[in-house]
Amino acid sequence: MSGLEDHRIRSIETAYLKDRYPRYVGRNSFGKPQAYGGGLPILIVTTDQGASGWGVGRLEPDQSARFLDAPVAGLFDAATGTVEDARVLDLALHDLAGNILGQPVWKLLGAGGPREIPIYSGAIYFNDLEPEAAPAGVEAVVRSCRQDYEAGYRAFKLKIGRGFKWMPPEEGLARDVAVTRAVREAFPDCQILVDANNAYTVAGFLRYLDGVAGCDLYWIEEPFKEKRDDLRRLKEHMAKLGCRALIAEGEDRTERADPPTKYGGYTPAHVDTLYALAAEGLVDVFLLDLGIVGFTRWRHIMPELAAAGIKASPHTWAWCVRPRLVAQLAAGVGNVVMIEGIPGDTAGLDYRSYPLVDGRLRVPDTPGFGLPLIRERLVDSPVPATSVASAAPAAPAAPAASPVTSAQR
């Protein structure tokens, strides 16, 4: 093989991946069941020298012409990533460049982080409420954790906020507490994260914290829509309880940036708010979504976060491949405190190159993202993305603050 300057784009193909979660995944505070997972489109880029790479992405048929015959070196620079005009091929070009240069993506990025990164299961939804006709109860959530524990996870993110929409408020609060306590009791050596998708009121969430005192929460995610005074009340209450959990925020966005900004589809106002909260010690971890920001932009944002003393955990739900992409980012530029893991398999990919051992995901040494496509297992037509891509909360029945729409949670 040679350098990037010796390769020109010969073809760009579209194909589709299809995920399969290891179990039926129920609801969160506002949305429909996640079920067994959905599909997502990918782009496969091949050069005139026979090199190829692929990445999640979607391209209109008339968009590919402008890239054909373009030199790879004009679209991508190993040191800085994909040029702005070619961002639709961002992931595919990282993979392609790694394959041409014989380097894993994390090395292209500078090998500035650890090769084994802590990961949590992000698939602990409201399985206690399933099936609707005969809900299985708290034990079903413990079973979900058990299944993921056996797959190598040592941290679980429990969805909470049952009283927002699916249960009467008091019952929902009591169930959230019961679930958290049951998981703590069953997994004394594991970390517990909780995520309400902004479904709680401040007062309600403080009562939840009272209920789970002693459970040693590792991380609290989007308990309510982030506001300075409310987060300050939360921190004061946490101090009283001796709760040292990290506060993780910023996945959800109230408006989309179009055209994209430095933060991709997030507005600078959204990110500036997060920075201001972090400067006051009210937010510890930024959750900006991997795809909404974009891989190249994440490469540039991460050092700025690190300089400000803020950790990151790019949001990955709901596609099984995305935690591996975050692992490459984490091993390349560092500063990822923990990866949002999505248990399951994907038709067309083999994840055994990314072993998950004792709660840590290890990035491979193989070139690119280290996930060669198994062509015969790809699907050639779109797969419905279940409920996750367009989930917008319906009007709530319960009197709580309304969570706002996100592209994907």
Ligand SMILES: [Mg+2]
């Ligand atoms: Mg979340």
